[in-house]
Each structure stands twice: as C-alpha cells, then as structure tokens.
Amino acid sequence: MSDVSSEQRQTKDTFGFKWEKRDTYESPAVQAEWRRWLFEKYFDGDQKALSDMLGTDRKKILDAGCGSGGSGLLLFGDYLNDHDYVGVDISGAVVVAQQRFKERGLSGRFVQSDLNSIPQDYGPFDMIFSEGVLHHTDSVASAISTLSKRLAAGGRFLFYVYVKKAPVREFTDDFVRDSIAELSDEDAWNALLPLTKLGKVLGDLNIQIDVEEDIPQLGIQKGKHNLQRLFFYKICKAYYRPDYSIDEMNHINFDWFRPSNCYRHTPEEIKSFCEAAGLLIERLHVGESGITVIARK
Numbered sequence: 001m002s003d004v005s006s007e008q009r010q011t012k013d014t015f016g017f018k019w020e021k022r023d024t025y026e027s028p029a030v031q032a033e034w035r036r037w038l039f040e041k042y043f044d045g046d047q048k049a050l051s052d053m054l055g056t057d058r059k060k061i062l063d064a065g066c067g068s069g070g071s072g073l074l075l076f077g078d079y080l081n082d083h084d085y086v087g088v089d090i091s092g093a094v095v096v097a098q099q100r101f102k103e104r105g106l107s108g109r110f111v112q113s114d115l116n117s118i119p120q121d122y123g124p125f126d127m128i129f130s131e132g133v134l135h136h137t138d139s140v141a142s143a144i145s146t147l148s149k150r151l152a153a154g155g156r157f158l159f160y161v162y163v164k165k166a167p168v169r170e171f172t173d174d175f176v177r178d179s180i181a182e183l184s185d186e187d188a189w190n191a192l193l194p195l196t197k198l199g200k201v202l203g204d205l206n207i208q209i210d211v212e213e214d215i216p217q218l219g220i221q222k223g224k225h226n227l228q229r230l231f232f233y234k235i236c237k238a239y240y241r242p243d244y245s246i247d248e249m250n251h252i253n254f255d256w257f258r259p260s261n262c263y264r265h266t267p268e269e270i271k272s273f274c275e276a277a278g279l280l281i282e283r284l285h286v287g288e289s290g291i292t293v294i295a296r297k
Contacts, residue, residue: 011091018255019070038074041285042285042294116142140263141273145276145277162289172236204242209227233288
C-alpha cells in the first residue's frame with residue numbers, strides 16, 4: 001500500500017495494533033453493549049428490521065473497514081451464512097477477523113486493502129456497511145462517493161461517522177491526539193491510561209449536577225447531568241462503563257485519540273455528501289457521539 005497517505009499508513013498501524021488486543025473487547029459486557037448500540041443506532045433496537053432489510057434473497061455484503069469483524073459479527077450474526085460477506089480493512093486486522101469468523105463457524109472472505117482501491121472483482125454489493133470507519137479516511141466525502149460506486153442499483157449503504165462536538169471537547173480531543181502522535185502505539189496506549197482512570201473515578205462517583213441555565217458557549221444545556229457524562233460529552237472523552245475493565249475502557253479511548261485522521265461533521269455536511277454520491281437517505285440518526293445513516297442508491 002505504498003500509494004496511500006502517511007495518515008492512512010498511521011491508521012493501518014493503529015488499528016492493526018488495537019484489534020490484536022482481543023481481551024480488550026471480547027468480554028460478554030463489551031459484546032452485549034456493542035451489539036445493543038449497533039441495533040439502537042441503525043434500527044431503533046428492532047432486530048426484525050434488519051431481517052426485513054436483508055430479505056430472502058442472498059445478498060452481497062461489503063464490510064468496509066471491518067477491523068477484527070466486531071461490528072459485522074454483532075449486527076449480522078447468523079445471517080452471515082445466508083449471504084456473501086466480504087470484509088475489507090486497511091490493516092492486518094483482517095487476519096484476526098478471519099480467525100474470529102472461523103471460531104464461530106461463519107463464512108466470509110477477507111481482503112487487506114485501502115477502501116478506495118478495493119479489487120474490482122469484488123462486488124457490486126447489495127449492501128455496504130461501514131461502522132465508525134469513514135472518518136478515519138483522508139476524506140469522508142470522497143470515501144462515501146467511492147464506496148457508493150460499488151453499490152448495485154437499489155443497494156443500501158449503512159454507515160456511522162463522528163459528529164462535531166461541543167467547542168471545549170473539540171479542542172481537547174485534538175490536543176490529546178496531537179500529544180501522543182509521535183509515540184509508539186504501545187506508549188500511546190499507556191499514555192492514555194491516566195485519562196481512562198479519571199473517567200472511572202468520575203463515573204464511580206455517580207454524581208448528578210443541576211445546570212440551571214443553558215451555557216451556549218460550552219454547548220451545555222440546562223437540566224440534570226451525570227458528572228462523568230457531562231465531562232465526557234462537553235470537556236474531554238474519558239469513557240466509562242461500570243461493567244468494563246480499565247483496559248476495555250482504554251481500548252475505546254485509544255480508538256478515539258490515536259488515529260491521526262479523525263474527522264467530525266455536521267448532519268448537514270453528511271446529507272450533502274450523500275446527495276453528491278447519488279444516495280437517498282432513508283434514516284439519519286444523530287446522537288451526541290455520531291451520525292448513523294441508512295441510504296439507498
């Protein structure tokens with residue numbers, strides 16, 4: 001992959017490193033929350049909606065940026081043996097994905113490739129799924145355009161990208177990212193541990209505060225806020241769940257801070273990217289962390 005940018009080479013190394021740490025994302029707690037979050041974002045928690053979308057005909061599914069197969073396995077599950085799944089990733093995580101599919105008795109083909117240069121003999125696809133990946137390319141607009149061309153007529157594109165955050169959070173995100181940019185992956189992982197532990201301290205306090213008035217300069221709305229969630233969404237990403245280990249929480253923080261390419265967009269920008277790519281948006285779900293789209297060609 002000598003033709004990819006230096007940022008994409010860094011992405012390749014980052015995610016190859018991260019997805020090899022299987023013990024940081026394979027616990028029942030992480031898997032259950034991950035799966036719940038996927039179905040909530042894409043289908044409002046309705047698992048039948050995915051079954052209806054897949055239908056009875058065999059479909060060609062591209063998992064664009066499959067990593068170790070985590071999201072694909074959790075969303076599609078047993079449907080994978082009824083359809084033709086291709087997992088593509090810029091990193092060597094495709095080897096981990098292939099192993100994880102094999103362990104579950106599920107079929108799939110895996111290719112290590114930049115998303116902009118997927119071999120033409122794969123596709124066209126009836127469905128493209130790209131969960132938390134496009135914002136790590138050199139251009140979200142270009143990635144949407146390029147992948148949309150691999151869709152069959154009437155095919156669907158399901159993807160999730162980061163949304164722009166509150167102003168202080170935007171600043172600290174990039175400040176922390178820059179501060180670890182020159183470290184090795186292992187050193188960057190370790191450098192984020194104190195931040196992860198701070199998130200745990202804030203979360204374990206389980207304190208609610210009452211903000212009496214909107215603070216538009218900080219993107220904070222009046223009302224009751226959990227202290228850790230307020231810090232997480234408005235000040236600095238320090239992930240917390242009481243049923244996760246420190247390494248499991250650090251995995252999520254590393255996923256956010258380590259990639260040099262980490263673009264955030266507004267819903268309006270994502271709509272314009274889809275329109276330019278000839279996609280009709282069927283679902284646009286905007287959360288505090290990101291934007292989830294189901295679009296049809």
